[in-house]
Amino acid sequence: MQENQNTEEVKEPVIGNFKPKRKFLNFVSAVNGARIRFIRDIAFLKGEKLSGILEGAIFKVTICEEGTIKFEEQEGTNLSDESMVKRLIDEIDEKDTTGYAQKFIVSGLEFADIDGKLCYLEVENQKPIDKLKSIFDEEEEQTNELSERGFSILDALFSSESDEVESDEIILSEKDAEIFVDALVNPAEPNEKLKEAAESYMEKQFRKMNEEKVMELEDRIEETQKEIIRYKSDVKMAQKKMDEKSESLKVLESRLESMKPGDDPNGYVFYVSEEIKDMEGLNETETKVAAKIADIMKLKIDVLTEMLTGGYYKIKIAKKDDITNQEFELEKEVYQKIASLDVEGKLSVVDGEFQYRGKMTWHQVVGKMIRMGFEQEPEFDKLCQSNSYDSHEENKSTEMNLGNGIVAKSDEGFVDMGMIITKFQRLC
Numbered sequence: 502m503q504e505n506q507n508t509e510e511v512k513e514p515v516i517g518n519f520k521p522k523r524k525f526l527n528f529v530s531a532v533n534g535a536r537i538r539f540i541r542d543i544a545f546l547k548g549e550k551l552s553g554i555l556e557g558a559i560f561k562v563t564i565c566e567e568g569t570i571k572f573e574e575q576e577g578t579n580l581s582d583e584s585m586v587k588r589l590i591d592e593i594d595e596k597d598t599t600g601y602a603q604k605f606i607v608s609g610l611e612f613a614d615i616d617g618k619l620c621y622l623e624v625e626n627q628k629p630i631d632k633l634k635s636i637f638d639e640e641e642e643q644t645n646e647l648s649e650r651g652f653s654i655l656d657a658l659f660s661s662e663s664d665e666v667e668s669d670e671i672i673l674s675e676k677d678a679e680i681f682v683d684a685l686v687n688p689a690e691p692n693e694k695l696k697e698a699a700e701s702y703m704e705k706q707f708r709k710m711n712e713e714k715v716m717e718l719e720d721r722i723e724e725t726q727k728e729i730i731r732y733k734s735d736v737k738m739a740q741k742k743m744d745e746k747s748e749s750l751k752v753l754e755s756r757l758e759s760m761k762p763g764d765d766p767n768g769y770v771f772y773v774s775e776e777i778k779d780m781e782g783l784n785e786t787e788t789k790v791a792a793k794i795a796d797i798m799k800l801k802i803d804v805l806t807e808m809l810t811g812g813y814y815k816i817k818i819a820k821k822d823d824i825t826n827q828e829f830e831l832e833k834e835v836y837q838k839i840a841s842l843d844v845e846g847k848l849s850v851v852d853g854e855f856q857y858r859g860k861m862t863w864h865q866v867v868g869k870m871i872r873m874g875f876e877q878e879p880e881f882d883k884l885c886q887s888n889s890y891d892s893h894e895e896n897k898s899t900e901m902n903l904g905n906g907i908v909a910k911s912d913e914g915f916v917d918m919g920m921i922i923t924k925f926q927r928l929c
Contacts, residue, residue, distance in 0.1 A: 515565045515566055516565055516566060516569050517563065517565035517570040517571040518569070519569065519570050519571070519572050519586065519587065519590055520567075520569045520570070521570060521590055521593070523625050523626075524568045524624065525564050525568075525570050525624055526564070526623040527541065527542065527564065527622075527623045528540070528543070528544040528564070528612055528621065528622060529541075529601070529602060529604050529606065529623045530618060530619060530620040530621065531601070531602035538603075539614075541614050541615075542563060542564040543564075543615060544561075544612035544613060544614050544622070545560065545562070545575075545612060545613045545615075546560045546610075546612050546613075547559060548578075552589070554728075555580050557577075558574055558575075558580045558581065559575040560574055560575065561575055562612070562622075572586050572589070591713075593622070596608060596609065596610060598626050601621055605623060605624060605625075605626035606621035606622055606624070607621065607624055747845055763871060763872035766874050766875075767838075767873075767875065768820060768821050768822070769820060769821060769875050770818065770875065770881045771816060771817065771818045771819075771870050771876070771877065771881075772816070772817045772877075772882050772885040773815070773866050773867050773870065774815040774816075774885070774887075776812040776813070776814060776863060777812050777813055779810070779811070779812065779813075782810055783809065788806075791806060791809060812858075813856050814856070814863065814866055815855070815856060816839070816854065816857060816866070816870070817854055817855075817885050818831075818835075818855075818875065819881055821878065824878060824880060824881045827853065838874070842861075842866070842869055842873075843857065843869075845859060845860065846858055846861065847859060
């Protein structure tokens, strides 16, 4: 005869990796207009509801056995670590409670269940005064002496679970505990000692809160310092990548120019001035000041000097069919073309004229404008007072020094060859 053996599966308790100070019971929500409550043990919480630096993060909170929980940041972000999670749980633990669906829930903190529906965290809400009252075993025990059971409850209330582990809880002295219990037994009798004990206890509570806040601020300062260091490293890496991409861009643009003709004329003419310097150079005193500024701003001295002494080009445009009119409305597409002149440079509009500051030379600026469909027009250059169209008469002199004391004279005048050479170099 075969015996049937009934085996009962024993489920292992699920223990979380965090244990709040007060017990997290359930996630609860109620149906409007009906006395129905939905209870869950898993919910999700947006990071920004706890801290601004956690925006975008989602945390999964699972209520486990023996008063423990799991608090896990979901995939897609990595903004928290174990120490930060502990602080977040402490912040939730310290929030006030409020009534909801005949339950005590954490006030002002909204969770979402696996279906995305709103729910709240139900927590244990037994006041210390209630635990003190439980010292008395029924009404028959009406003595001012504390029993062993009473002291054990007080130990659970105000001291650590183990003598070897240092607790953050305020430890109530035996003397103060006796005063509190005596006040419960004889509530009608005036008790100055109770007032003093209560004030002492509150003072300890405030001191503890202050110490915890100091620790929290120190942790946040340390975390912020780490973030700043990380951001500085990111800036250096980004600068390196930007330099690499800039070189790559030049190569790509050069290859494109060799394979593709420029854009068709867009109906606009343009003029690019010679480079205009904000300042020609730095004297000895200015160089020393610039060196100090560069050191403070963590810049290379040559970079700062270039920023201070670098020049700019004026770019003027006009419609080809009316080059004298400067009151025209510039089309958006044309403006965007000019704005894309140099992605690394700076283009601004001052008094109706474009100003370009960057690494491109006069020839490169002119070349790019032509490739974008803008045309050169000698008459417009003259209107813009281009040096290329200065009268040669202005550059003539009736005398020319030939050296060795010899001076040549001519009523018709001599052409300034230095000016011609300068213009020729600019045009080349």
